[in-house]
Amino acid sequence: MGSCYQYRWAGGMLLAFVWLVACCPAQEQVPDLPEAPVTPAPAGVMQAPQVMAFNRMADAQVHALFRQGEYEQAERMLRASIQRSPNQPVYHYNLACSLARQKRIDEAFASLQQAVTLGFVHVQPLRMDADLDGLRADDRFAAILESAEIRRAAIESRSGRPFEAIRVMPGGPARVTDTNTVWDNQLSVFRLMFAMEPPTGAPPVMVRGQGTAGEQIRAWHREGTAAGLAGVLYDNQDRGHSVLAAEPFPELARVVFDPGLTRARPVNGLQTAFLFNLPVIGNSSTALTQGYFWRSLPRLAMVNPSMVWTLYRQYTGNQLYVYPEHQDHDPGRNGEGGGYGDVYPANLPYVLISQGSSGSDQLLLEAVACTVAAFRPETRRALELSAMLMPAVQMILRSSLREVVRPEDYRTGKAHPTVFAAGQLNVDRMVARAHAMKADRLPPLAQLHVIEESEGAPGQDYFDIGSREKLFDTPCAVARVIRSTAYWRRLVVSAETSRDPQGLPLTYHWAVLRGDPAIVIRPLNAVQSLVELKVPYHPRRPVSPGAALESSRVDIGLFVDNGTHPSPPAFISLYYLASETRVYGPDQRVQSVTYRTPATGGAYTDPFIDIPKDWTDAYAYDTKGRLTGWIRSRGDQRESFTVDGLKVEAADDQGRATHARTVRYVPSGASADSAPVLVQQDGGEVMQYAYGSNEDRVGRVVGRVNME
Numbered sequence: 001m002g003s004c005y006q007y008r009w010a011g012g013m014l015l016a017f018v019w020l021v022a023c024c025p026a027q028e029q030v031p032d033l034p035e036a037p038v039t040p041a042p043a044g045v046m047q048a049p050q051v052m053a054f055n056r057m058a059d060a061q062v063h064a065l066f067r068q069g070e071y072e073q074a075e076r077m078l079r080a081s082i083q084r085s086p087n088q089p090v091y092h093y094n095l096a097c098s099l100a101r102q103k104r105i106d107e108a109f110a111s112l113q114q115a116v117t118l119g120f121v122h123v124q125p126l127r128m129d130a131d132l133d134g135l136r137a138d139d140r141f142a143a144i145l146e147s148a149e150i151r152r153a154a155i156e157s158r159s160g161r162p163f164e165a166i167r168v169m170p171g172g173p174a175r176v177t178d179t180n181t182v183w184d185n186q187l188s189v190f191r192l193m194f195a196m197e198p199p200t201g202a203p204p205v206m207v208r209g210q211g212t213a214g215e216q217i218r219a220w221h222r223e224g225t226a227a228g229l230a231g232v233l234y235d236n237q238d239r240g241h242s243v244l245a246a247e248p249f250p251e252l253a254r255v256v257f258d259p260g261l262t263r264a265r266p267v268n269g270l271q272t273a274f275l276f277n278l279p280v281i282g283n284s285s286t287a288l289t290q291g292y293f294w295r296s297l298p299r300l301a302m303v304n305p306s307m308v309w310t311l312y313r314q315y316t317g318n319q320l321y322v323y324p325e326h327q328d329h330d331p332g333r334n335g336e337g338g339g340y341g342d343v344y345p346a347n348l349p350y351v352l353i354s355q356g357s358s359g360s361d362q363l364l365l366e367a368v369a370c371t372v373a374a375f376r377p378e379t380r381r382a383l384e385l386s387a388m389l390m391p392a393v394q395m396i397l398r399s400s401l402r403e404v405v406r407p408e409d410y411r412t413g414k415a416h417p418t419v420f421a422a423g424q425l426n427v428d429r430m431v432a433r434a435h436a437m438k439a440d441r442l443p444p445l446a447q448l449h450v451i452e453e454s455e456g457a458p459g460q461d462y463f464d465i466g467s468r469e470k471l472f473d474t475p476c477a478v479a480r481v482i483r484s485t486a487y488w489r490r491l492v493v494s495a496e497t498s499r500d501p502q503g504l505p506l507t508y509h510w511a512v513l514r515g516d517p518a519i520v521i522r523p524l525n526a527v528q529s530l531v532e533l534k535v536p537y538h539p540r541r542p543v544s545p546g547a548a549l550e551s552s553r554v555d556i557g558l559f560v561d562n563g564t565h566p567s568p569p570a571f572i573s574l575y576y577l578a579s580e581t582r583v584y585g586p587d588q589r590v591q592s593v594t595y596r597t598p599a600t601g602g603a604y605t606d607p608f609i610d611i612p613k614d615w616t617d618a619y620a621y622d623t624k625g626r627l628t629g630w631i632r633s634r635g636d637q638r639e640s641f642t643v644d645g646l647k648v649e650a651a652d653d654q655g656r657a658t659h660a661r662t663v664r665y666v667p668s669g670a671s672a673d674s675a676p677v678l679v680q681q682d683g684g685e686v687m688q689y690a691y692g693s694n695e696d697r698v699g700r701v702v703g704r705v706n707m708e
Contacts, residue, residue, distance in 0.1 A: 058077055058080070058081050058670065059081075060465070060667065061077060061667045061668075061670060061676060062074050062077050062078060062081075062094060064465045064466075064666055064667060065077070065666070066094075066097070066098075066131075068664060068666060068681075069101075070666075071098045071101040071102050072098075072102065074094070074098045075095065075098040075099065075102070078091055078094050078095040078098060079095065082095065087118055088118070089114075089115045089116070089117075089118035089119045089120035090115070090120065092111045092112070092114045092115035092118060092120070093111075093112065093115035093120045093125075095111045096108045096109070096111035096112035096115060096132070096135075097129065097131035097132060098131075099111060100131055100132055100133075100134045100135050101131055101134070103134060105134065105135065105138065108132075108134075108135060109135065109138070109140050109141075109144070112132075112135070112144055113144055113147075116144055116147050116148045116151065119151070120148070121148050121149075121151045121152035122148075122152075123145070123148055123149055123152055126144070126145055126148055127145070164179050164180055164193070165180055165193040165194055165195040165277070166179065166180040166193070166194055166195070167194075167195045167196075167197055168194050168195065168196050168197065168233075168253045169196075169197045169199075169253070170196070170197070170199050170229070170230040170231070170250075170251045170252075170253060171246075171250050171251050171252065171253060172253055172254075173253070173254055173255075173256045174194050174233050174253040174254060174255045174256065174278075175256050175257075175258065176192055176255060176256065176257045176258060176261060177258045177261070178258070178260075178261070180192060180193045180194065181193075181261070184275070187275070187310075187313065188306070188310075189272070189273060189274060189275050189310060189313075190273055190274050190275070191274075191275050191277070192274055192275070192276050192277065193277050194233070194253075194276070194277060194278050196230065196231045196253070196278060198230075199230050199251075204250075205218060205221070205250065206218065206221045206226060206228035206229065206250075206251060206373050207228075207229075207248060207249060207369075207370060207373050208247060208248045208249075208250070209247075209248050210248060210366065210370055210427070211427070211428075212428050213370050213374075213427040213428050213430070213431045214248075214370065216374070216428070216431055216432070216435075217370060217373050217374050217431060220374065220435060225376055225377075225435070226373060226374055226375070226376070226377075226435065227372075227373065227374075227375045227376060227377040227379070227380040227381075228251050228373050229249055229251035229252050229369060229372060229373050230251045231278060231279065232251070232252055232253070232278065232279045232280070232281060232369075232372060233252070233253050233254070233255050233276060233278050233279065233280045233281070234249070234252040234253070234254050234255065234280070234281055234282065235255040235271065235274075235276075235280050235281075235282035235283075235321075236254075236255070236282065236283060236284070237267055237268060237269060237270075237271045237282060237283065237284035237286075237321075238268060238269075238283070238284040238285050238286045239267065239268055241285050241286065241358065242283060242285030242358055242359050242361060242362065244281070244283065244362065244365045244366070244369070248366070248369075249369050249373075251373075252281070252369065255276075255280075255282075268284070268286065269284055269286055269297060270284065270297040270298075270300055270301055270307070270323070271284060271314075271321050272301065272307045272310040272311065275313060275314065275317055275319070276317070276318075276319060278318070279318040279319070279372070279384060279389055279390075280314075280318065280319040280320070280321075281320060281321075281365060281368050281369055281372065282319065282320070282321040282322070283321060283322040283323065283361045283365055284297060284321070284323060285323075285324055285357075285358045285359060285360075285361050286358075287324065287326035287327075287357070288300065289326070291673050292607060292671075292673055292674050292675050293607060293608070293675070294327065295326075295328060295606070296323060296324060296325050296326045296327075296328045296353070297323045298323050298325075298328075298344070298348065298351055298353050299328050299343070299344055299345075299606065301348075301351075302344065302345050302346050302348070302471070302472070302479065303345070303471070303606065303608040303609060305471070305472040305473075305474075308348070308350070308472045308474055308477065309472075309474055311348065311350035311351055312350050312474045312475060312476060312477070314350065314390075315349065315350040315351075315390050315391065315476070316387045316390075316391070316445075317387060318383075318384055318387060318389040318390055319390065320351070320352065320368060320390040320393060320394075321351050321352070322351070322352045322353075322354060322361040322364045322365050322368070323351060323352075323353055323354070323361065324353070324354045324355075324356055324357050324358060324359075324360045324361050325353050325354065325355060325356070325360075325418075325419045326356075326357045327339065327340065327357075328340070328342070328343050328344055328419075329341075329342050329343070329344065329353070329355065329418060329419040329549070330549070331548035331549045331550070333550070333603055333604075334598045334603060334604050335604075339549075340603075340604045341540070341549060341550040341551055341578075341603070341604075342418055342419075342543060342549055342550070342551035342553065343551075343604060343605075343606060344418050344419075344553065345471060345479060345481065345553065345573065345575040345606060345609055346471060346472070346477060346479035346553070346571070346573040346575065347416065347418050347477070347513075347514075347553075347555045347569075347571045347573050348477050348571070349391070349394050349476050349477060349568050349569055349570065349571065350476070350477065352364050352368070352394075352397075352420060353418065353419045353420065354419065354420060354421075354422075355419050355420060355421035355422070356421075360422070363422045363425060364420060364425070366427070367397065367425050367427045367430060368393055368397070370427055370430065370431050371393050371396055371397070371427075371430045371431055371434045372389070372393065372434075373431075374430075374431035374432075374434040374435045375434050375435065375437065376435065376437070376438075376439070378439040379437050379438060379439045379442075381439070382439040382440075382442060382501070383442060386442060386501040388442055388443065388445065388501055391443065391445055391567070391568045392434075392437065392442065392443050392568075393434075394568040394569075395443050395565065395566065395567060395568040396430050396433045396434055396437075397420075397425075397430060398410065398415045398416060398568065398569070399415060399433070399566070400425075400426045400429035400430045400433060401414065401415055401420075401424045401425070401426065402423070402424055402425075402426050403415075403424065410559075410566060411509055411511040411557065411559055411566075412511065412513065413513040413514050413543075413544060413555070415569075416513050416555070416557060416569050416571075437565070440502060441502070441562075441564040441565065442501045442502065442565070443562070443564075443565035443566065443567055443568070444498060444499060444500040444501070444504070444506055444560045444561070444562045444565070444567045445476070445498060445499050445500075445560075445567055445568070446476065446495065446498050446558045446559055446560045446567040446568065446569065446570040447475040447476055447495065447497040447498045447499065447570060448475070448476070448478065448493050448494065448495045448497070448498075448558050448570045448572065449473065449475070449478070449493070449494055449497065450473065450478055450491050450492070450493050450572075451492050451493070451494050452491070452492035453480075453489075453490060453491040453492065454484075454486065454488075454489060454490045454491075455467075455469055455484065456469060456483055456484025456485070456486065457484075458665075459645040459663065459665070460643070460644060460645040461483070461484040461485055461486065462483035462484055462485065463613065463665050463678065463680075464483065464610070464611060464665060464678070465611065465665055465666065465667060465678075468481065468483070468609075469481055469482065469483050469484070471573075471575070471609070475497065475570070476568075476569075476570040476571070477570065477571045477573070478493075478571070478572045478573070479571075479572075479573040479574075479575065480572075480573070480574050480575065481575050481577070481609055481610070482537075482538075482574050482575065482576050482577070483577065483610075485582070485590040485593060485619075486590075487536060487537050487584055487588040487589070487590070488534050488535065488536055488537075488588070489533075489534070489535045489574060490532065490533065490534050490535075491532070491533045491535075491572070492524070492530070492531070492532050492533075493530070493531055493533060493558075493572060494529065494530050495508050495529045495530070495531075495558050495560065495570075496529045496530070498529075498558075498560045498567070498570075500560075500562045502562070504562040504563065505562070505563075506560040506561065506562055507527070507528075507560065507561045507563075508527055508528040508529045508558070508559075508560055509528070509558070509559045509560070509561065509566075510528065510531055510556065510557070510558055510559075511556070511557045511559070512554075512555075512556055512557075513555040513556065513557045513569075513571075514543055514544075514551065514553065514554060514555040515535070515538060515554035515555065515556070515574075516536060516538060516554075518536050519533070519534070519535050519536070519554065519556070520532070520533065520534040520535075521533055521556070522534070533556060533572070535554055535556075535574055537576065537582060537584065538552060538553075538554055538574070538576045539552065539576065539581075539582070540552040540576075540578045540603055552575065552576040552577065552578045552603075553573055553574065553575045553576070554573065554574040554575075554576070555571055555572070555573050556571070556572040556573075556574075557569040557570070557571060557572075558570040558571075558572070575609070577605050577609075577610050578602070578603035578604065578605050579595060579596055579597065579598075579602035579603060579604075579605040579610060579612065580593055580594065580595055580596075580602070581593070581594040581596070581602075582594075587625065589619070589621065589625065589627075590619050591618070591619060592616060592617060592618045592619065593616070593617050594615075594616040595612075595613045595614060595615055595616070596614060597612040597613075597614060597677075600614055607675035607676075611667050611675070611676055611677065611678040612675055612676075612677050612678065613677060613678040614634065614677075615632050615633060615634045616632070616633045617630045617631070617632050617633075617641075618630060618631045618633070622695075622697040622698070623695075626697075626698060627643050627698075628642075628643055628697040628698055629641050629642045629643050629648075629657075640657070641660075641663075642657050642660050642689070642699075643698055644660075644687075644701070645663060646660035646661060646662055646663065646687055647660060647661050647662075647663050647682070648660045649661050649686065654694070656689070656691060656697060656699060657689050657699065658688065658689055659686055659687070659688055659689070660686070660687050660689065661682055661683060661685070661686050661687075661707075662682075662683030662684065662685045662686075662687070663680055663681070663682065663683055664680075664681050664682075664683050665678050665679070665680055665681070666678070666679050666681055667679070684706060684707050685704050685705065685706055685707065686704065686705045686707055687701045687703070687704050688701065688702055688703035688704065688705075689701060689702065690702040
């Protein structure tokens with residue numbers, strides 16, 4: 001079976017190659033290249049993330065179709081993707097693969113040449129991809145491979161060229177040009193370089209207005225103990241839709257992209273394309289508002305591991321962005337009552353999410369700007385050098401919330417909501433805590449990683465297009481989608497990579513921030529840097545007792561403390577599918593699972609996380625409590641399955657399977673306004689079962705027949 005090329009949505013990786021070819025000046029030793037087309041800027045402010053989101057779902061379907069050998073259907077989907085995004089080279093490459101598999105050689109070569117022309121320069125898949133085996137004996141293939149190698153060399157020479165920092169004055173424009181921009185092939189991001197000119201004389205004010213917090217900052221400024229915002233950039237990523245006003249923060253340098261660059265790479269939506277060398281406060285007050293794949297920008301990132309990694313690099317690179325939740329965090333169910341609940345599959349310390357829609361990000365932006373301005377100059381320098389500026393801001397913001405009254409409240413859910421409402425903020429307390437921080441006593445950084453866990457097997461413990469329980473693993477946030485029908489989920493998690501900027505010893509603290517008190521946190525060593533977590537099944541419930549907002553997510557927080565400051569949180573999030581209704585017996589064995597879409601009574605679940613399906617599985621056990629299989633019901637239709645997930649085709653006089661067929665699960669029927677549904681298809685093998693005794697209800701496979 002084929003696999004096609006797996007495109008990573010990492011800030012437009014392939015578009016970035018095209019951008020470099022089109023925009024970087026040619027060097028004499030590089031052969032002339034035809035100008036590569038670029039994707040035009042979307043017409044509406046919300047459209048860039050919408051196209052990305054829809055294309056990503058289409059990509060997942062194409063990959064599944066290749067795995068199943070459904071090349072004609074993959075071709076139809078790829079042609080639709082090309083119609084939506086004609087200049088994405090990966091679609092032309094995958095179309096060439098599907099055509100080659102169908103032995104339509106001339107058409108395959110035309111698509112492959114178009115892919116290379118548009119910027120597909122990944123030589124390794126061209127050389128090794130089994131989908132292209134039918135083309136390699138043709139002389140045209142060698143010519144295409146040579147063209148790709150020439151283009152790749154050109155791109156690498158240009159992306160590795162020296163680039164210069166553009167000098168910026170406090171309060172002035174920070175221009176992004178071809179001169180101070182370079183593509184980082186390893187991280188799939190653009191790196192931007194600025195050199196901040198020292199302020200000439202003291203500015204009249206560091207911060208204007210901002211109530212009592214602003215008054216306090218101005219008083220510290222007069223005595224020379226506030227760092228202000230000189231040397232900090234402000235980056236707006238929504239084309240001026242919700243801009244932090246310049247008047248209150250005159251020292252902020254504002255990022256401005258040259259027109260040629262914005263035509264090549266539209267500056268709009270989730271910011272996962274740029275890493276700056278200076279501290280950045282940024283925002284994009286946009287969301288995906290149309291179609292079935294609606295979502296806020298943070299939720300767009302949460303379903304893509306490479307995007308979450310970029311957000312982590314921003315967070316530990318002195319960059320912090322604010323995004324509104326739009327409709328992702330409001331009381332209600334399936335839109336009834338005005339909302340859908342908290343539909344975020346994870347909690348992230350890497351961004352700030354504001355409660356509300358466009359413009360709700362402004363108060364958080366102002367709070368962050370005031371906090372950064374309030375640090376002492378030597379403290380801010382130390383935080384920047386240790387890459388701890390924005391982690392420190394997160395710790396200060398969370399520990400200063402109005403609901404956090406006592407120090408111990410910081411290690412509860414009161415301090416760590418998914419989304420922050422304006423009424424929760426206490427900016428006066430934030431600036432006071434920032435100013436009190438000393439350069440030789442910075443907060444530590446909590447980091448974690450999963451070293452052991454129980455997992456379900458696709459096709460047996462759950463039903464999806466493949467193994468999809470791990471959402472992402474990053475140093476300060478780990479997320480899982482719990483699909484397995486096992487009542488308990490077990491993880492062993494280490495915090496031993498946590499660090500302190502001063503090298504001070506750390507104490508380790510773990511806390512359930514959201515979820516049932518029955519969750520078990522068992523230390524596995526004396527200092528509690530290694531723990532075992534056991535989490536029972538969690539149906540949808542209020543986020544806290546009596547709350548109108550509901551969620552099916554569990555959050556467990558890690559905090560480390562150096563004796564002066566706690567760290568910002570690191571999160572382990574476990575997301576349970578709200579589209580399922582499970583029944584467990586007193587012995588905690590699953591009795592049945594009913595899968596429903598919102599149209600048939602299920603609660604909304606992100607279609608990027610779970611492909612909707614409609615059926616009920618009722619599980620059976622033998623006298624010793626061992627699972628023997630299940631009965632699947634769709635209306636009046638009944639199908640029996642073995643414990644291995646095979647569909648029973650013939651049974652003996654005791655109802656035990658003698659012959660059972662493999663089953664595969666394929667998404668089908670996606671459109672801009674509807675999610676795909678998970679379709680069960682017969683596989684190509686039939687297994688023969690035998691049993692050791694009359695009491696044996698499980699059996700074993702003793703033979704197989706390939707029916708394809």
